[in-house]
Amino acid sequence: MAGYTDVAFRTIAVREGADCTYTELISADGVLRGSKNTVSLLSRSPEETYWGVQIFTSSPYAAGKAVEKILSLVTPTLFDLNCGCPVPKVVQHGGGAALLKDPSLIYLIVKTMNEATSLPITVKIRSGWDAESINYLETADAAFQGGASMVCLHPRTRTQGYGGKSDWNHLANLKTSLSIPVFGSGDLFTPQDVIRMLETTRCDGVMIARGAVGNPFIFTQVKSLMQGTPPRNIPKEKRLAVALLHLDLAISSLGEPLACREMRKHFCAYVKGIEGSAAFRNKIVHAETREQYYRLVEEFTQSHSS
Ligand SMILES: Cc1cc2nc3c(=O)[nH]c(=O)nc-3n(C[C@H](O)[C@H](O)[C@H](O)COP(=O)(O)O)c2cc1C
Numbered sequence: 001m002a003g004y005t006d007v008a009f010r011t012i013a014v015r016e017g018a019d020c021t022y023t024e025l026i027s028a029d030g031v032l033r034g035s036k037n038t039v040s041l042l043s044r045s046p047e048e049t050y051w052g053v054q055i056f057t058s059s060p061y062a063a064g065k066a067v068e069k070i071l072s073l074v075t076p077t078l079f080d081l082n083c084g085c086p087v088p089k090v091v092q093h094g095g096g097a098a099l100l101k102d103p104s105l106i107y108l109i110v111k112t113m114n115e116a117t118s119l120p121i122t123v124k125i126r127s128g129w130d131a132e133s134i135n136y137l138e139t140a141d142a143a144f145q146g147g148a149s150m151v152c153l154h155p156r157t158r159t160q161g162y163g164g165k166s167d168w169n170h171l172a173n174l175k176t177s178l179s180i181p182v183f184g185s186g187d188l189f190t191p192q193d194v195i196r197m198l199e200t201t202r203c204d205g206v207m208i209a210r211g212a213v214g215n216p217f218i219f220t221q222v223k224s225l226m227q228g229t230p231p232r233n234i235p236k237e238k239r240l241a242v243a244l245l246h247l248d249l250a251i252s253s254l255g256e257p258l259a260c261r262e263m264r265k266h267f268c269a270y271v272k273g274i275e276g277s278a279a280f281r282n283k284i285v286h287a288e289t290r291e292q293y294y295r296l297v298e299e300f301t302q303s304h305s306s
C-alpha cells in the first residue's frame with residue numbers, strides 16, 4: 001500500500017506473521033531515471049524472506065528495462081505488475097488501473113517482464129475500469145498468456161476506488177476460470193473475513209491491506225483461527241509496544257524528522273478503539289520527535305491503566 005507499507009511497516013508485518021510482503025507500487029520510469037526517492041522504495045529488511053517488488057508502467061519496454069535495473073540493485077522473490085491503482089497521477093499516464101482498458105498491453109508488459117527475468121511475475125488487477133466494463137476474466141487471461149504465475153484480484157472497479165463493497169463473486173468466478181493461482185484482496189478487516197474469503201471463493205491466498213494498518217496482529221490471528229483458535233483481543237500495552245517498535249524501525253530507515261511525521265497516521269490506527277484514544281490522537285498528530293512519541297505513549301498508558 002502506497003504511503004503505508006514501507007520497510008518499517010513490512011518488518012513489523014513479518015514479525016507479526018505475514019508470509020510474504022510487497023513493496024509499495026514503484027514507477028518503472030522512476031527506476032530508469034534513477035530517481036533517489038523511487039530507488040529508496042527498494043529497501044528490503046533482512047526479515048522479509050518472501051518479498052515482491054511491484055512496478056507500474058504503461059510501457060512494455062520500460063517494464064523490461066526496470067526489471068533489469070532492479071535486479072542489478074536487489075534480488076526480490078518475485079515481481080508484480082500493478083493494474084489496479086486508481087490515482088489520477090498514475091492512470092493519466094496509462095499505468096495502474098488504466099491498463100485494465102487494454103488487456104493486450106497487460107499481455108505485452110507481463111511478457112516483457114518475463115523475458116527480463118526468470119523470477120515469477122504476478123499481476124494485481126481490479127474487476128474492470130467501471131461497472132460498464134467489467135473484464136477481469138479477460139485481463140487475468142492476458143496476464144496468464146503473458147506468463148504470469150499468479151493473479152491477485154481486488155474485485156472493485158477503478159471508479160469505485162476503495163468505497164462500497166468488493167464483489168467476492170468475481171473472485172469465485174475467476175478462480176474457476178484461471179489455471180494459475182488466484183489471490184483475493186478486498187475488505188479483509190478481521191481474521192474471520194479472511195477465512196470467509198478463502199472458503200466462499202476457494203481462492204488460493206489472500207492479501208491483507210487496510211486491515212493490517214495499525215493492526216499487524218491480524219496475520220497471526222488468521223493463522224490461529226485456521227488452526228481453530230479464535231483470535232483474542234490484543235491488549236493495549238502490546239499495541240503500543242509494537243507501535244513504538246514500528247516508530248524506531250521507521251527512524252532507522254527514514255531518519256527521525258520524516259519518520260515522526262509518517263508515523264502519526266500509524267499511531268492513530270494502532271490506538272483505534274482504545275478507550276481515551278481520541279485525546280491521545282489529537283496530541284500524537286503533532287509529535288515531531290521520538291522523545292515526544294515515547295512521552296505521549298507513557299502518559300496515555302498511565303492515564304488509562306486500570
Ligand atoms: C492507501 C492505499 C494504498 C494502496 N496502494 C497499493 C499499491 O501500492 N499497490 C497495490 O497493489 N494495491 C494498493 N492498494 C490496494 C490494496 O492493496 C487492496 O487491494 C485494497 O485496499 C483492497 O483491500 P482492502 O479492502 O482489504 O483494503 C492500496 C490501498 C490503499 C487504501
